[in-house]
Amino acid sequence: MIRRKILSLFRFEYLRKSLALGAFSVFVGNGCMLGPDYVPPPVTVEDTWIYQNSKRVDILETVNPYWWQSAFADPVLDDLVEQAIENNLELRSAALRALQAQQLLAIAIGNQYPQIQQIEGLVDRSKYVRSGITGNYQSEYYLNFNLTWELDMWGQLRRLVNSAAADFEASMAEYDGLLVSIIAQVAQTYINIRTVKRRIQVAQENIRIQTEGLRIAEVKFHAGEVSALDAEQAQTLLSNTQAAVPALEATLQQFKNTLSILLGMPPHSLNDLLSVPPTVPHVPSIITIGMPQDLLRQRPDIRQAERLLAAQGELIGVARAELYPNFAIGGLIGAIDIRGGQLNGRSDAWDLFVEFDWNVFNYGRLRNNVRLQDATFQQLVSDYQQVVLQAQVDVENAIVAYLKSQEQQYFYNIAAMASEEAVNLSMTQYVDGAIQFNTVITTMVSNFTQQDLLVIAQGAVAANLVQVYLSLGGGWQIQDGLTPLELLPEETIEDMLRRTHYWDKILE
Structure with missing residues (x-):
């Protein structure tokens, strides 16, 4: 000194x-600001989607921020999403991390001014x-x-402010990304619940059919028309189908427990919220996906990666400033x-x-730090480009899964109708003595399988639609413009105010 x-x-x-x-x-x-000044690196974005010519997609309109409302028009789902946004603990933690980043930015700004x-x-x-x-x-x-x-002769303090500002924006993008994910998880879990409830109903319908088959086989046995083998086969099939119900009920409860975590509440609190019919949600005939270029502003993970890159870019100038007198x-x-x-x-x-x-005699430490910050920046460039590339792949995968699952559902629907008719015909022919009971057993097994596969396919279509919107990054806009404190529930803010009154100025 x-x-x-x-x-x-x-x-x-x-x-x-x-x-x-x-x-x-x-x-x-x-004075001057030692560089380099940050410039967003170029990224490769395709001009079109692979399946954009499909009649089921619309590329001219951008994604609706409230996509779950337009896609499913389900008041129960709307209420669940609203509760998740308000009470989800992971989302609350992300808002608090953004609040911490905001305070670090304020500290960096304050360091530019005289200190007593x-x-x-x-x-x-x-x-x-x-x-x-x-x-x-x-x-x-x-x-x-x-x-x-x-x-601030060399712009070191101003670079630190810029870096802290970019970190704060990255933390807000992290919150947006988690918000999009939570909304999608709520929608997919809700779809899974309704799908499993429908599968249980299908199993119960087949139990009714198979019970009638057992009754007919027993009547024919007591009449001396057939052996006891028919009744035993009918009982075996019926018991196996009945055994499927407890497994489905266990899966249903597990999905409810998952939803309770997303909503930030105990599992038993969901009973009143999920009194919904056992039907799989329908999907619209056409969905809006926009263009690939929209991903750069829609996907929160892309914005987060770019902002982290910008924050690191400012640290190169900070490291360079350490080479000069302070x-x-x-x-x-x-x-x-x-x-x-x-x-x-x-x-x-x-x-x-x-x-x-x-710091004249630093033995190359300061120059090595410049190289370190620059190498870190270059690594984040690759990470950013990878995120953009992965985002496009995510959307393409989601679109093809959605479109192909609809094709699959179409064929399963035909198979389910045919298997149901086969059961009716085989039962009639068995009563008339035209066929053996083995044929009836085969048609009943096939019918249960086909009906269950159809419900699974219907649920997959709805779940894949949610995945499309998740990959597009839609939904975070509903909270856009809110400060970290405004993203927190009132009880959390009250807890913080009870510990310290220093939040008063921010809340004014």
Whole structure:
């Protein structure tokens, strides 16, 4: 540290003359900014989707932020999504991380301004006694403060502010990404619940059919028309189908438990919310997906990766600034007032200085740090480009899964109708004695399988539609423009206010 005192121990009234020097120093403090200046790197984005010519997709309109409402028009789902946004604990944690990043930005901004490093004061009252003779009382009052202002000659402080701002924006993008994911998880879990409820209903319908088959086989056996084998085969099939119901009920409860976590509530609280019919949600005939270029602004993970890249880009300039001298101006203002005794009166003093420090002998450490920050930046460039590439793949995979699952559902629907008719025909022919019971068993097994596959296919279509919107990054816009505190529920803010009143200024 090399320190040079420019002015020292002058009377306080001369302090005004230093204002011109201070103003000049502030001007110098806003000097150049060592680069490089951040420029978003180029990324490769396709012009079209592979299946954009399908009659089931619309590329001309952008994604509706409330896509779950337009896609399913289900008030129960709307209510579940609303509760998840309000109560999901992961989402709340992400908002608090964004709040932390916001405060780090405020700290970085504050570091650009003068800092009062120390305030000292003294109040003293003394009585002096000499050779047994009581002396006078003496009162002493002392106050001074030390002020330092680091001059941002090379833009280091401004780069740190820019980096903190980009980190804050990245944390908000992280929140948006989690919001999109939570909405999609709620929708998919809700679809799974309704799908499993429908599968249970299908199983119960087939149990009814198979019970009737067992009754007919027993009647024919008692009439001496067939052997006991038919009744035993019918009982075996019926019991196997009945055994499928408990497994489905267990799966249903597990999906409900998953939904309860997403909604931030205990599992038993969902009973009143899920009194829905056992049907699979229908999907619209045409869905809106927009163009590939929309992903750069829609996908929160892309925005997060780009903002993290921008934050790192500013740190290269910060590292470069450490290669140059660091300047600061400062001063001390004080006053002493003594009453009584030999020293009687008031004395004012001030001290103004300019200092600089320069890490000359750093053995290449600072240059290596520049290389480190630049290599980290280049790594994040690759990460950013990978995120953009992966986003396009995600959308293409989701679109093809959605379209092909609809084709699959079409054929399963034909198979299910045929298997149902086969059961009716085989039962009639068995009663008439035209066929053996083995044929009836075969048609019943096939019917249960086909009906169950149809329900699974219907659920897959709805779930794949949710995956399309998830891959497109839709939904975060509903919270766009809100501050981190506004993203938190009132009870969380009240908890924070009870611990400290320093949130009052932000809440005003």
